[in-house]
Amino acid sequence: MPVFHKYGYGAAMAEPGSSGAVLSLIRTREATTRNELADRLGIGRSTVVQRLAVLSDANLVIAAGDAQSSGGRPAGMFAFNESAGVVLVGDLGQTGCHLAVCDLGARPLAEHTAPLEIAQGPEIVLDWVKDRFAELLRDVGRGWQDVFGIGIGLPGPVDFETGRPVNPPAMPGWDAADVPQMFADVASCPVLVDNDARIMALGEHRAARRADRHMIFVKIGSGIGAGVIIDGEVLRGERGAAGDIGHFVVEPDSGAICRCGNIGCLDAVAGGWAIAQRMGGHAATPPDVVRLARDGDPEATAQVRNSGRLVGAAVANAVNLLNPTSVVIGGKLAEAHEQVFAAVREAVYSTCTPVASRYLNIVLTELGHMAGVIGAAHMVIDHVLDPDRVAALLNS
Ligand SMILES: [Zn+2]
Structure with a gap:
């Protein structure tokens, strides 16, 4: 157990x-x-x-x-000895996933990226993840006995203490699923589960911006989320919902119904899903939107730029509230076109108070699509190698 x-x-x-x-x-x-x-x-x-x-x-x-x-x-x-063992990590999004086996220095040794519909529910998705983990272990010549811990990021609120998602709007069938227990048939190591934007924030902070005391990482993808670092620590909130910037109401008169049930949430007007819906047959899914924006399609470019503007307005509010050292922008939509980042930046600097923006750095993610798995690896490694837990490791 x-x-x-x-x-x-x-x-x-x-x-x-x-x-x-x-x-x-x-x-x-x-x-x-x-x-x-x-x-x-x-x-x-x-x-x-x-x-x-x-x-x-x-x-x-x-x-x-x-x-x-x-x-x-x-x-x-x-x-x-960073080769003393490995950790298995997964950054699961709404429509795709990135899995890796990392050494104890959080360095990926082998990776696997694939489309994945999180809406298939926890049994199907996690059985598939376990099979890929087994393959990754084989690829690097390791076995389950070498695994110190498993770290999973999910695109919704997660109660970190129990590893269970809490009413995740975009993950049908996952509410309260005992994710750690679902790995018990393959591994007896600790299994940690957290929100995907939070593991990305942790990865970016630990690997690229360690000196930043306070940081907001904003993920602009199929959905929109944020991970907040305060005094070097991940902010999770009472039940794991901290950083849920996607449900900031930004266009209450838009009539856009969000998956959470409210109207005019950032997610419902600026997320990849919302754009795909608006674009109709031209782009059926968020990956289509990313591909078209990357190719310079004028409609997709205009849509993602508009998303950047809306995200920027929401981020400006968060900046006024938290006065962070830096805001890091990531996610597939942000990486699809430079205009997304430009629009976020412009909106933040033009909206937030001078005192909050004067020393604020707004940057694109340095780790890119690696942020999630590297963050998940740090989450697990810091947990199992915590001084208080090393004794248990030595006795096992
Ligand atoms: Zn919402």
């Missing part, structure tokens, strides 16, 4: 000098020699040696050469 714990950046350190605390310092490269570790943790060198032996036996720590020394005996350095 997987065990779930609250995930957080600033997880409290385990008892000082525990194996988990030693691993944490080595992993972040804050301390890499026996003396540095002893100093940082305030423990004796012999205890450090003991902890290192346990971590080396578990293959989590390896020798990494000698530190530069100004004289005397060179100090042996230690490094986290």
